[in-house]
Amino acid sequence: MAAGDVVLGTNQYGKAEVRLVRVTRDTPVHEIEDLTVTTQLRGDFTACHTAGDNAHVVATDTQKNTVYAFARQHGVGSPERFLLRLARHFVDGFEQVTGGRFVADVHAWDRIAVDGQAHDHAFVRTGRETRRTVVHVDRDDVHVLSGFTGATVLKSTGSEFWGFPRDTYTTLPETKDRVLATSVTAWWRWADPDVDFDARYPVVRDLLLATFAQVHSLALQHTIYEMGRAVLESCADVAEVRLSCPNKHHVLVDLEPFGLDNPNEVFHAADRPYGLIEAALHREGDTPVPHVWASVPGFV
Numbered sequence: 001m002a003a004g005d006v007v008l009g010t011n012q013y014g015k016a017e018v019r020l021v022r023v024t025r026d027t028p029v030h031e032i033e034d035l036t037v038t039t040q041l042r043g044d045f046t047a048c049h050t051a052g053d054n055a056h057v058v059a060t061d062t063q064k065n066t067v068y069a070f071a072r073q074h075g076v077g078s079p080e081r082f083l084l085r086l087a088r089h090f091v092d093g094f095e096q097v098t099g100g101r102f103v104a105d106v107h108a109w110d111r112i113a114v115d116g117q118a119h120d121h122a123f124v125r126t127g128r129e130t131r132r133t134v135v136h137v138d139r140d141d142v143h144v145l146s147g148f149t150g151a152t153v154l155k156s157t158g159s160e161f162w163g164f165p166r167d168t169y170t171t172l173p174e175t176k177d178r179v180l181a182t183s184v185t186a187w188w189r190w191a192d193p194d195v196d197f198d199a200r201y202p203v204v205r206d207l208l209l210a211t212f213a214q215v216h217s218l219a220l221q222h223t224i225y226e227m228g229r230a231v232l233e234s235c236a237d238v239a240e241v242r243l244s245c246p247n248k249h250h251v252l253v254d255l256e257p258f259g260l261d262n263p264n265e266v267f268h269a270a271d272r273p274y275g276l277i278e279a280a281l282h283r284e285g286d287t288p289v290p291h292v293w294a295s296v297p298g299f300v
């Protein structure tokens with residue numbers, strides 16, 4: 001190869017955001033599982049890029065069909081297991097596939113209550129957080145990230161923010177009692193991919209949110225550090241935690257022009273701009289895996 005020749009670098013491809021709804025109708029009480037699944041394969045796909053030779057290309061349409069067929073054949077269950085099963089299928093079934101990135105979002109539904117009874121087959125989408133998972137496979141090197149996005153939480157007290165530097169451009173008043181609100185995006189990396197994901201997911205999620213509630217916050221940075229620390233201190237199976245939290249500012253409204261006081265009761269819930277507070281936490285001595293996190297977009 002001559003100097004200056006063009007070289008194909010990292011590449012991956014697949015079907016993005018396959019919308020999958022599986023109804024389990026073994027009994028009159030149906031269950032639904034609603035996921036958005038992305039599969040992206042890595043391996044020897046050079047000839048397709050450089051010469052248009054598709055002999056190695058597992059079509060993205062085939063990948064999509066596999067998602068649906070696996071949902072029928074094996075069920076869905078925990079999104080992590082579902083992705084691990086898909087990843088194994090592609091890596092073991094096609095010599096040219098060495099690994100990939102597999103992502104699933106889980107959309108939660110609740111049963112509609114009719115006369116106080118949960119309906120058998122009518123559901124309403126909940127406003128809960130979206131559970132997420134990314135599976136990263138490189139031959140036998142398997143990493144599973146779990147997490148969620150869109151958990152909107154608020155504390156009406158127990159939050160302070162003061163002691164920050166003041167310069168010509170600082171107008172923000174110091175406060176010993178403010179509203180703290182955010183929409184938590186959390187990811188954690190399992191130390192080992194052999195986990196009872198469905199049992200452990202709510203434990204980690206609840207611990208993160210309970211810590212948000214319990215920490216007397218001196219800054220959102222302080223709160224998210226404590227959230228991550230709580231998980232690493234009590235969950236030996238979690239190796240690393242990453243949190244991304246927009247500070248949903250609640251600004252006290254000046255009611256003085258109307259002859260009214262405002263003792264921390266009436267706020268303008270500002271939309272934009274917002275502070276964006278992000279942190280990654282791991283245990284000392286832990287081996288970092290930046291290539292795995294690189295598959296999670298838009299994160300520290």
Ligand SMILES: O=c1[nH]c(=O)c2[nH]c(=O)[nH]c2[nH]1
Nearest residue numbers: 161172218219220221247275
């Ligand atoms: O918790 C906070 N952290 C900041 O860094 C910050 N900056 C700001 O204006 N308000 C806040 N709040």
